[in-house]
Amino acid sequence: MDSLATEPATADVATLGHRIRHFRTQRGLTLDELGAAAGVAASQLSLIENGKREPRVSLLGTLAAALGVPLAELLSAEPPDERAALEIELSRAQKGSLYGSLGLPAVKPTKGTPTETLEALVGLHRELARRASEAIATPEEARRANTELRERMRGEDNYIPDIEVLAEERVRASGHVRGALTHREVSVMAEQLGFELIYVDDLPRSTRSITDLENGRIYLPPASIPGGHGLRSMALQAMAHRLLGHERPESYADFLRQRLEINYFAACALMPEAAAVSFLQQAKKEKDLAVEDFRDAFGVTHEAAALRLTNLATRHLDMPLHFLRVGDDGTLYKGYENDGLPLPTDVTGSIEGQVVCRKWGARNAFARTNRTTEFYQYTDTPAGTYWCSTQTGSTADGGFSISVGVPFDQAKWFRGRETTARAESRCPDESCCKRPPAELTGHWSGKAWPSARLHAHILSPLPSGSFPGVDDSDVYTFLEAHSGA
Structure with a gap:
């Protein structure tokens, strides 16, 4: 073909049309005059100048000659002037x-349209x-994006091999050999990427960390926070953005994917695949799998260990499973399953913000007096019987539970399989636990007016900014204040 589309260094059709018109008017030629000189009808030439028709290369050569300009200049990708x-x-x-x-x-500009108007x-x-x-996602958009990402990860068994390999390489390069990854080794990993870890007590409330790309600094909360486990993870997440080549997120779905990837990298670094799989396979062989042991072996939080188990169990232990983080009011904040557990969903398929069955171990664990150890339970559901291990904790926002569960035939590999605690769940059948008993309904219906406590962080849209949920003004003010430090 000899159309402009095949020429690598030519202007696009709109720019080309403007350049032809520019040189024509500059030389005082009308459409009819230039058309006659080039052997083309004025009407066809008008379509070319308006970017509605793409001329052949042979015609372009004729037009350039008629206009008295080199063909290369006619084909420049630059608009001929500011107005164009x-x-x-x-x-x-x-x-x-x-x-x-x-x-x-x-709006179609004309010769009489003032440049100021344009x-x-x-x-x-x-x-x-x-x-x-x-603009950041509305609650519905956020839930849809979350659902799509969860379904994609479920299809991949929650396992990302490329990030596993990358994390192993970076951990090995830090000099780490065995045991828990230390703060010093995390600092070395940062230094190898050209960053210094700096702990400050004035991070903007909307941020967990800030990376100063210009000065090579990663700002984190004070190192004196209890345990400091989260600091290693936050530093690793900040580094992961650079290592994974992330650009500014173009959509909320892109933001969620990036967040998942940096969390995954941090987990891989804190619990490297080879060592973690070796530990888990030995525990399975001894029929003594326990999240609390996995947690303690690598010096991480219970939630981090439970989530990491979801990355490795299906791929390396041939085991489907589920993970839940549930508030003390029954609200599901995080969830993953590839074992068929019927998680509650809304019309978009989202699980975040839904209420789980009162009969599940994730909620029964809150009724225990002694919450220092894991709670084990079998639960009969419409999809089959499941065993789960649940640990409770608390934050300033209230209590929560972390559960890891498997189908009945997989419970034999776990500590706590001997439990006699058993419950029956018929959810999503409302008669299971969502519909009040008939006697109470008859007594109280129409006589109560409760005020609901909204789960604002689930239902509210995030503040707008370059990154979801982050106040740009606070971040830039912070960086300016610390740039001379």
């Missing part, structure tokens, strides 16, 4: 899906695009 650049940008913006979604008519219109389009790129 504005007209081209406006045309492209109005053809985009963002403007199209507004249902407004397109500048104002283009400026409005730029601001519209900027705000759209920074």
Whole structure:
């Protein structure tokens, strides 16, 4: 083909049309005059100048000769002048899906349209695009994105081999040999990437860490926080953005994917695959698998160990399983399953913010007087019988439980399989635990007016900014204050 599309260094059709018009008017030629000189009808030439028709290379050579300019100059990718650049940008913006979604008519500039008007219109389009790129998902959009990501990870057994390999390489390069990854080794990993870890007590409330790319610093909360387990993870997550080549997220789904990947990298670094799998396989061989032992062996939190188990159990132990983080009011905050456990969902398929069955071990564990040890329970559900191990904890926002469970035939590998605690769950049948007993309904129906406590972090949209949930103004003010440190 000899169309412009096959020429690697040519302008796009819109820019080309503007350049032809520019040189034609510069030489005082009408459409008819240039058309006659080039052997093309004025109407066809008008379509070319308006970017509605792509000329053949042979015609371009004729036009260049008629205009008295080198062909290379005619084919330059640069708009011929500032006004042409504005007209081209406006045309492209109005053809985009963002403007199209507004249902407004397109504005076609004429010779009489003031340049100031074009500048104002283009400026409005730029601001519209900027705000759209920074707009953060509504609650429904966030739940849908979460659901899509969870389903994708379930299809991959919650396992990302490329990140496993990368983490092993970086941990080995830090000099780590065995045992828990130390703060010093995490610092070495940062130094190898050109970063210094700095602990400060004035991080913006909307951030967990801030990476100063210009000065090679990663700012973290004070190192004196209890245990310091989270600091290693936060530092590793910040490094993961660089190691994984992340760019600024273009959508909420992109943000969620990046967050999952940095969390995955941190878990891989704190519990390296080879050592973690060796530990788990030995425990399975001894029929003594326990999240608390896995936790203690690598010096991490109970939740981190439980989540890491979901990465490795199916791929390396041939074991489907589920993970739940549930609030003391029954709200499900995090969940994963590839064992068929019927998790509660909303109409979008999202599980976050749903209430789990009162009969599940994730909720029964809160009724125990002694919560220092794991609680074990078998639960009969419409999908089969499951065994689970649950540990409770608390934060300033209230209590929570961490559960790891497996189908009945997999319980034989776990400590706590001898438990006699057993419950029956018929959820999602409302008669199981969501519908009050008939006697209480008859007594209290229409006589109570409770005030609901909203799960704001689940139902509210995140603040807008370059990164979801982060206040740009606070971040930039913080960096400016510390740039001279």
